[in-house]
Structures are given as structure tokens and as C-alpha cells.
Amino acid sequence: MSATPPMVITAALVGAEVTRKDTPYLPITAEEIGEEAARCREAGAAMVHIHVRNPDGTPSQDTELFRAAIREIRKRCDILVQTSTGGAVGMSADERCGPLRLTGGDRPDMATLTTGTVNFGEEVFWNPRPLVRDIAERIRALGLRPEIECFDAGMVDEANYLAKEGLIDLPAHYDFVLGVPGGLAARVEALDFLRTYIPPGSTWTCAAMGRHQLPFVELAAERGGNSRVGLEDNIYVSKGVLAKGSFELVQEAVKRAKAKGREIATPQQARELLRLT
Ligand code: KMH
Ligand code: ZN
Numbered sequence: 001m002s003a004t005p006p007m008v009i010t011a012a013l014v015g016a017e018v019t020r021k022d023t024p025y026l027p028i029t030a031e032e033i034g035e036e037a038a039r040c041r042e043a044g045a046a047m048v049h050i051h052v053r054n055p056d057g058t059p060s061q062d063t064e065l066f067r068a069a070i071r072e073i074r075k076r077c078d079i080l081v082q083t084s085t086g087g088a089v090g091m092s093a094d095e096r097c098g099p100l101r102l103t104g105g106d107r108p109d110m111a112t113l114t115t116g117t118v119n120f121g122e123e124v125f126w127n128p129r130p131l132v133r134d135i136a137e138r139i140r141a142l143g144l145r146p147e148i149e150c151f152d153a154g155m156v157d158e159a160n161y162l163a164k165e166g167l168i169d170l171p172a173h174y175d176f177v178l179g180v181p182g183g184l185a186a187r188v189e190a191l192d193f194l195r196t197y198i199p200p201g202s203t204w205t206c207a208a209m210g211r212h213q214l215p216f217v218e219l220a221a222e223r224g225g226n227s228r229v230g231l232e233d234n235i236y237v238s239k240g241v242l243a244k245g246s247f248e249l250v251q252e253a254v255k256r257a258k259a260k261g262r263e264i265a266t267p268q269q270a271r272e273l274l275r276l277t
């Protein structure tokens with residue numbers, strides 16, 4: 001039996017849905033994203049998951065906004081950068097793939113890939129099979145490994161089809177996104193099903209929404225998995241108390257993971273554990 005590996009903590013800093021009205025601590029500019037990433041690295045995160053925003057705060061997948069944010073992050077610290085290809089509901093595949101046009105020193109370390117359509121609150125996060133294949137091909141062409149975003153269980157099955165078609169490699173890395181209204185709920189049964197349903201040798205992270213975020217860090221810690229926390233998915237550090245940034249949620253995640261006996265992965269350890277190039 002090999003020892004439980006250190007936990008990879010991903011900080012989801014920005015997202016596409018949270019606004020400055022929801023929380024004044026949301027980073028919007030490249031500099032703010034860079035500063036927040038550095039605080040999260042200091043707190044123990046090995047990776048950031050980023051979206052970008054226009055100057056007015058609206059969501060964007062613009063290549064140059066991503067370039068600027070990635071440069072501000074890498075200027076300050078060695079944290080791994082995972083860029084969203086989900087963007088915001090209603091964006092085209094081409095628009096969503098803005099960050100996949102970055103090469104050389106600006107290339108991200110990883111990119112997300114959602115493998116199915118899901119109701120997303122009152123809206124629809126539209127991922128028909130041709131679109132999923134298009135984005136998978138672009139991630140592969142850039143030489144990146146995707147994080148398979150599973151908002152529902154069938155998205156694990158769809159990843160298997162992508163592997164058969166040569167569009168992703170197995171074992172892969174999965175993110176179980178639990179608690180989006182319209183998707184799979186944040187329930188321990190869902191986590192236990194998914195973690196045993198993914199192909200052997202795969203790695204997983206759990207991103208639970210809202211008040212479920214921090215309790216699911218403990219569940220993931222007990223099960224040898226990894227965790228995603230941050231303002232994209234949850235803005236409160238405790239009931240009614242806004243987190244002063246994703247870094248406070250990382251601090252809390254580290255505390256809870258350590259209390260369960262887990263070490264925390266450095267970016268270099270995360271690179272090895274998640275098999276990133
Ligand atoms: N904003 C959601 C519609 C991702 O980053 O890959 C999609 C999302 C997933 O956030
Ligand atoms: Zn996202």
C-alpha cells in the first residue's frame with residue numbers, strides 16, 4: 001500500500017458568475033488576480049483555476065486578458081495555472097478557447113474540459129458532443145492535460161468515449177463539481193460513487209458549492225483526494241462572514257486537511273501527481 005499523497009489544493013479565484021456586488025473581494029484586473037494568486041500560494045494552494053473579467057467586471061475569455069493575468073501570477077509565484085474553457089454560459093466554443101491560444105511562457109499548465117451539458121441554475125451550460133470534442137482537440141494540440149469537469153455522473157462516461165477516440169489520455173484527472181443547482185448535489189454518496197467510478201489510477205479533486213465547500217475538503221481529505229476552494233464557488237469563510245479573498249478559504253482548507261492527517265502539495269508535487277508536462 002502506498003502512502004496517501006499530499007493534497008493538491010486549487011484556488012478558484014474569479015469564476016464567471018460572482019460579482020463585486022456579491023463580494024468586494026473578487027479580483028478583476030490582472031494585477032488583482034496576480035496578487036490573489038500569490039496570497040493563495042502563500043496559504044498553501046498549488047494551483048489556481050482562473051477566469052478573467054473585462055474592466056467593467058463582466059466575464060471574458062479574451063486571450064490577452066488571460067495573458068496579462070498569467071504574467072502577473074508568474075511574476076509573483078510558482079503556482080500552477082489552470083485556465084477555464086467553460087467561460088460563462090452562452091459563450092461559443094471559439095470564445096471559450098481564448099486561453100488556449102497562449103503559447104511559450106504564457107501557456108497555462110492545465111485547462112478545464114466539461115464533458116456534457118448541464119442545467120446551471122436557471123440557465124444551461126451547453127456542452128454538446130461536437131463542442132466537447134473541439135475543445136478536447138485544442139487542449140491536446142497545446143500539449144496540455146485537461147481537468148475533466150464533472151457536473152454530473154455521465155460526464156465520467158463521456159470522458160471514456162473521448163479516450164477511445166484518442167482525444168484524452170487515461171488515467172485522467174477529474175474535478176467533481178457538486179452542488180450546482182441542476183447538477184449533481186453535494187452529497188457524500190455522490191462523491192463516493194464518482195471516486196470509485198473513474199478509471200483506475202485516475203486522480204480527482206472535489207469542488208463543492210457554497211456552504212458545502214469546506215466540509216467537502218474534509219471528506220476529500222479522508223478519501224485521499226484533492227480539493228478546490230475559492231470565491232468562484234463560495235464567498236463565505238463561515239456562516240454570513242465573507243472571505244476576504246480565496247486565500248482565506250485556502251487557509252481554512254489547509255487547516256482542515258491537516259487535521260485529517262494530510263500533507264499539502266507544493267506546485268512541483270502537484271505537477272507530478274497530476275502528471276502535467
Ligand atoms: N462558469 C461555468 C458556466 C470551467 O471553468 O471550466 C463554467 C465553469 C467551468 O466555470
Ligand atoms: Zn471555472
